[in-house]
Amino acid sequence: MSKLNKDILFLIFEELQDNSKYLFSCLMVNRIWSETVIPILWRNPWRYAINYSKKNSLYTIITVYLSNYIKEFLSKKGIKIKISGQSLAFDYLSFCRSINIKIIDDIISMGSSSEYNRFLLQEEIYSFLIKKCPEIKYLNICDTYEIVYLPEAKVRLESLCELTCDTLIDSRYFYRLAHICQQIQRIIIINKNLKANHGTAKLIEFQKNLKYFKWVDDFVEDYDYFDWEQLEDPYTEIFNILEKHANTLNHFEISFLVDYNYDYTFLLYTLLELQNLKILAIYSSLFLDNADLNKKLEVATYRDLEILEIDYINIYQATYIIKNSLYLRELRIADFYDNDNFNDGSLNFIRTICENCYSIEYLTIPVFPLLETHFIEFEKLLKKCQKLRSLNFKERYYEKGKELEFGDYLSNVLIREASTNLREIGIPYDIKFSLKTLETFFEKWKGRPAVSIYLGDICFYRNNNSYMKLFDKYKIEGVIKNINV
Known part of the structure; x- marks a missing residue:
């Protein structure tokens, strides 16, 4: 009966995995509840809305895995770290399937304000983290640390399902990822580069089952004073490659910083190929009048579309997109x-x-x-x-x-x-x-x-x-x- 109860609890907690408030409260009920919920919480522990840079307990959990020899070495460098007398109730990192570089770096920064000391901590923590996690399903490499070059990276990252990255990362980093990870289903790209990053394009090209694509422009601090002549087309190569994933892609979401002198026609023609989409979200004013596009939209078919969310669109174009959408649940147009x-x-x-x-x-x-x-x-x-x-x-x-x-x-x-x-x-x-x-x-x-x-x-x-x-x-x-x- 206790086994059955634990199985049922696990199914319930799985349904609540996006709600950290409920999951954290379950830790306090009893040991069975705690043992059941810990693997779910630690599968992707960086996803929850908490202030990681102020959580001393997370820093303690991560550093306790370091060997005593490494702890002593780091302590002598002035890094705050407990050398002995610690034990963990659970082997937390054995459940972990996720690495978020930015959040882990925030936690690491609690050890020392020195940039050099933080580098030493990164070297040690990422090295054992990539060894300890049985496989990595979720990887966020914004503010990247060179984790893909660690010896165990190839084995651990082969089963990667979700990647979040930015376009300032060196193309060679993406080339290596492209050869290691070819089963990524979700790719989220934060575009901070005014030029094309050929590495991101190659990574997308190598995927065999890409279902979810999200692109967010984030290269402008002051939109009103930005010199748009600096923009050297970071888009066309990637969006042309996305057409090759038309059979598998079902979620397409973009947020462009729009220059009205720039030709975004390439994007609209990409959309014509993506007719298996379930979710289409465009948070930019891109659907401008184009007679050829309108003619092709008339015969396009988005039969599986469930959610359409667009900032600004011609009423005829919107009508063309939804005309065969028998499963449409949400139509949100600004x-x-x-x-x-x-x-x-x-x-x-x-x-x-x-x-x-x-x-x-x-x-x-x-x-x-x-x-x-x-x-x-x-x-x-x-x-x-x-x-x-x-x-x-x-x-x-x-x-x-x-x-x-x-x-x-x-x-x-x-x-x-x-x-x-x-x-x-x-x-x-x-x-x-x-x-x-x-x-x-x-x-x-x-x-x-x-x-x-x-x-x-x-x-x-x-x-x-x-x-x-x-x-x-x-x-x-x-x-x-x-x-x-």
Whole structure:
């Protein structure tokens, strides 16, 4: 029975592995719980949101593995280290499958403020760490130490699954990794280099099962004063190589620092090849008008897409991407734009969601024209999309003097057709509600789960005491969960 209990506990703790608060609390229950949770915590101990540079216990755990001879040597150099009298309740590092250079270096810095002494500690700690860990599944080499050149690195790193790195690292470091590690499934690159790093491109090229790719630009301290002529294309080579991983890649996430004089067409054509994506996130304004791209997007098919998150996109382009996305759960768009005919574009966008995206849970939609055709299609959308939990309107179409009329129409449609799963509604400046409309809405919302409402024009409501009293009333009655006034 105790064996069964331990197995069940392990399965439960596995589900909680992202929640350090719960896992740490489990250590204090009893020895069985502690023995079960320690291997999970120490599989990737650097992932949790704690201040590692102030955790003396971690420094003690890491340095206790050093031999007494090494401890005495380091102590004579002025490094703070306990030479004897220590024992550990568990062989923590035997469970470790992760090395995060930056965090481990922060812990090492507790031993001495001297750069030379920290180097000595690095030499010793990384040497035994690479020997002690049975295999390394997760490696973060930002602020890199030359760990890949240690004798045991080849054996320990062959099974690497996840790599986080930056582009300032010498290309030769990546060349060695490319020959050792060819089964990496997740690659996260922090781009701090204005030039191409051919090593990162070669590393990506050698992978046989790449599923997750994330790129974050981080080479500008002051965006407004940056000289963009310094940029010498760190992108094209890597993104062309990514096309070769189209069959396996299912997560594609990028955040570019955008120079509007720079040609990012290469990226958009890469996206045309990545039609097995489940998650597409672009936190940059890259989807500019391109007639050839639009034509090819019309015939592109993203059947497996589940999450689409984009900063800025043409409403027609967004429609092309989601038109066959039967499994889309989240559509998050910070801003829409169009060329000429927003009426047709917004109507087609609503229809496309209604016809294809039955599983949508989080939906961003532009404020559309106050026309009967649009509200009829929007009503159909609400009827079909019964899993919808969050509905957010974005400012796009504005008819001066019609804000309250739009609010009245919207309120009536939501009351009639919105799913009982709907928990969150975002309202921009272009839509406003009269006091009577809101009171009717809240009265008819009773019996549903409490709703959170985010209002764009806060001052419109905050400056009228009658609105504030209304909000307070329905908060007390449990109709409103949150409202930003």
